[in-house]
Amino acid sequence: MRMFATIAKLLVKRVLTAIPILLLVSALLFCILRILPVDPAAMSLPPNATVQEVEAMRTEMGLNLPLYQQYGIWLNKLFHGDIGRSIHFRQDVTSLIGSTLPATIELAVIAMMVATVFGLAGGLFLFYVRGTRAEAVMDFVSILLLSLPEFLWSLFLLLIFGVFFEVLPFTGRLSPGFERPLVTGFLLFDSLITGNIPTLLNALQHMILPCLALGIALSPSLMRVLRSSLLDAYQDDYIQQARLRGLSEKRILIRHGLKNAILPTLSLMGVQFGFLFGGTLLVEIIYSYPGMGNLMVDAIRNADLPIIQGAGLTYCVAVLVISIVVDSLYLILNPKLRVR
């Protein structure tokens, strides 16, 4: 029980340190987008508006106030869940993000699972064949894979399975004609609880390519880290000592080697999964997947500041949540941080 108390304490501390980071991130976002040469006031008025009208709008929007005051007002609104209204879509940014975020989360979570499975399996295989010719080959292959980012994998898989073999769909979340249940916005979950099996299957088919692209792109770095962490662990005395106590190699690997090697792998996963969440943006564009990435890119093309700020902030929150989750896993697995 004391263990859980310590973990809880460390976690609370971790969440508390995330708050100032988030504040600074929001300030950064605000500043970057304020140096933009476009005038939000002019953009929200019809093109034939007069200079006086624009000036009135500027005052109304608070654009004539000093920058820190503008930031204060924006932050205050943010706390009340108001990120502003989209200029282009003429809709609340909160509801726009709320309707696209579940799709992105679904994509990211499944991709993370794919990456974990591929990464761990590949790492174990790389370790298993250590010192053989197969290792040299696999090692070379892993560099090849490392040179293909999710962006290229998406296009590549799309070409092969979507265009040449035409076995998998590659646009959107559902084929036309499928009923779309709306409970939480998480399509897989919604169709499962409403018992809509055809929709579930179709949605799964749509997810295969984007998730594979994201997952495969991430797995080589996980593989390589797991392999080198295992090699490091096997240099340590306790492995040799376990052998000298007559434990079987399988037991040594699982109970002694892997339990230690997973720690550095995990801390890399925290960073990589943050990157992966950003990577969904490109995959969404390529697969016309209606998530936050497409929203963001549309907003960028239209210089739609409220959306850019809102979506940017949401991405940061997601990354922080991922790193807190991974950190707590790390805490649970590493006694050196937990007990002193």
Added chain:
Amino acid sequence: MAILPTKNPILSAQNLCVESVGAKESFPVLTDLNFSLEPGKILGLVGESGAGKSMIGRTISQYLPKGFAVTKGTLAFDGEDLVSMLPERRRNLLGRDIAFIPQEPLSGLNPVLTVGQQIKEHLLRIGLASGENWRERALKEFESVHLPHGAALLEKYPHQLSGGMCQRILIAMAFASRPRLLIADEPTTALDVTIQARIVKLIAEMQKRDGTAVIFITHDLRLASQISDEIMVLYAGRPAERGPAKQLFSSPAHPYTRCLQLANPTITGPRRGLFILPERMPGLRVLKELKGCRFASRCPNAIEACTRAEPPLADIGPNHIAACIRTEKTPDIVPPPLAPGREIASARIHLNGEKLTKAYTTAWSPFAKRSSFKAVNSVDFSLGEGEFVGIVGESGSGKSSLARLVVGLDTPTDGRITLAGRDITANGNADRAYRREYIQMVFQDPQSALNPRRRIGSIVTQANEASGLHNSTRERMDRAAELLKEIGLPPDAAMRFPSQLSGGQKQRVNIARALCTLPRILVADEIVSGLDVSVQAQLLDLLLKLRDEHGFSMLFISHDLSVVRYLCDRVMVMYRGEVVESGRTETVFADPKHAYTRSLLAAVPPDDVNAEWSPVLAEAGYQVE
């Protein structure tokens, strides 16, 4: 060959050879290994690094490093050949009948599992416990190695325990199955001297209880002679001498054994000079080409005949063999006379510390409160001109922290340091510049103290670079050549990188760098620890020679009491940041006043093999673990 037919030996080696098998050629690592170990006996394996002693433990387990293989001979455990045995059968013996104790206790246990999880795994595997009764059994084993609070210990992780405690746990695990053979590979090298004594005594106690045969691997001939029944001295992968422990120690037959003994400074009796073995053990490549005795190039008794053929291991007494053709000449090897006792000319005090205190605090963070502890607590000391002062103490006693204060790497939190009349406590820029003229430091670990990317010539003259004086290449090369000559390295070493030198040579370079600007005071932090006895003797000799030439004084920090006794005029004993005793070396060693000093001295194995070694003093009350 003197392998007498005895009652069934538990382990016997016959003509065992281990080679490192390369793609093109292979080199012998162990040659002509013959021994047999009876149940309940302790065989001490003694040798310097590179002698191949650890390879024997690895050969027994057959977990040889990559590229090594047994190429000849047999190694039988209870009549069964371990080399040709099926791996599955051998694995069954390991942990059950054959147990091991590692060199580094802290890394011998898995850091992410509790002690309980690890001992449970072991007890379940060897079938000593099933289900939940492992706990009972584990506590019983802990009791037998004198580990108190066993139940609480089961929940602990290795990083929460001291090295001595981890080693006790590993010993408890090793003896849990009542093994018939135990291999202890330098089990105390990583531990403090008082803990070393306890651990060695514990191994002997357990061994007696179970009648276990033990192979005790160590570099310390004195220690081996105290606990072993028989000793085998290895030189460059081949036994030089084997015989009953006491006999071998009191009258060594092989010149190498004798030299090894004489290279080690004594802890009791009159001080004597150290025998300096020149150069170092031949490398594998040289050995392969060598015709004659492998020790001949360094042997004081070598004659022409020695270089013609490898001397056989010949009987020289009951159960005593040696690989030397002139064993009768061995007693003629005597240590050089001790340098005449120097009188410290003047009592002029160079360096003075008053009530020096250093508290270390945790890393800076605006949120966390910084906790602090006093590494050095109110220490007074002084250093006279030309004087060598030793600081002894165990790890964590604050001796290295004191050294950092003296050289100015840290600033004291309290107290005063004066250097030749000037107060340098504040450690400002002017103080540093002033101190630099007087004090230089020789660091402990040459691996870390020498920048691997600089050439030796550049390292030893680094001081010129900082002062801007004599900074032309020509001048620096000249100075480097002078310095290398003084420390006994060939001139061409100037162009080499540190990785191309041996451990002893690196430490010489380390000394030369500190000497470059001819400081008046050297601070040396454990500069001979971790080196082989023969290299240690060479370095101690060098330090004395350099003092004669340059007349510097030195603060010499060491955990090794006999080295301090040999080298230093005065000694300070530190314990938990405080100086508990200080005085002239002879006085302190002959008549220690403080209980801690007494327990430190008692922990050192005595020079006389027949003297009783009772390292654990009840009175001390200084529980170090």
Added chain:
Amino acid sequence: MQQHAKGRPLPLWLKSGRVQTGLVIIFILVVCAIFAPYLAPNDPNEQNLLSILTPPVWADGGDAMFPLGTDSLGRCVLSRLIFGARVALTVAFTASIGAMIVGAFFAHVAGYFGGWVDWMIGRIVEIWLSFPPVILSLILMVGLGTGLRNVVLAIILVDWTRFCRVLRSEVIVLRRRDYVSAAQLIGFSHWRTITREILPGTLPLLITLMSLEMGVAIIVEAILSFVGMSVGSETAAWGQMIADARQNIYEAPFNLIAPIFAIFFAVFGFNILGDGLRRTLDTRLTQTERT
């Protein structure tokens, strides 16, 4: 003992097959970039509206004038690929050098001085890392506006943390070495200690990271030009070619494959070079590779 330059064997890192492979690939790319006007068969921006979406020369209906076919505006794919190397390599070299300088500077300062300096730099890096790199670079491009110089600037501003994070831990390791203390005792200034004692030790890692960063920079540039936030449409860039080709994915899939392969080829070159350097320059780096 000085060896003569003539008889000196190749340094270890140059003997590695990986390093050689990487250098050959990069050499090919550099030649393409520098001599693009001479190597390209056509003007990359010339539109041949009479022959749009022609397949490569080996396929049915291929035109020898356009060896790799044409895009939807009838521009020569091969010429655009060759000219695209210019943008990719310019970004790769300048952005990675810039990110290296910024990152290495902060890493050495943080690791060497420790204390509050280290704490501050550590927090800044943490803030940076809470932005996914793709998102941050897009937002920066919105703020800075398009154009080659701004692409480079954005990549530097995003990726300096890659260097800072990894190098800082390496500096801290080296900082604890006794030879650094020894240099201070001998009277080296902080600047001299960093440049003469620490920097030579971090250099192998620095070079390795640079090589990998060049690959990353190429990818980021491709991503930015893919979403139309990089160089203007008058300059050929690989990402742009992908975006164009995506419109005609069924008619001319090869137009998509060509730039994908070009990006992969370039990134692979830098990655294999980096991996080879890591292996040969410093074997101890397996520890840091994972951070």
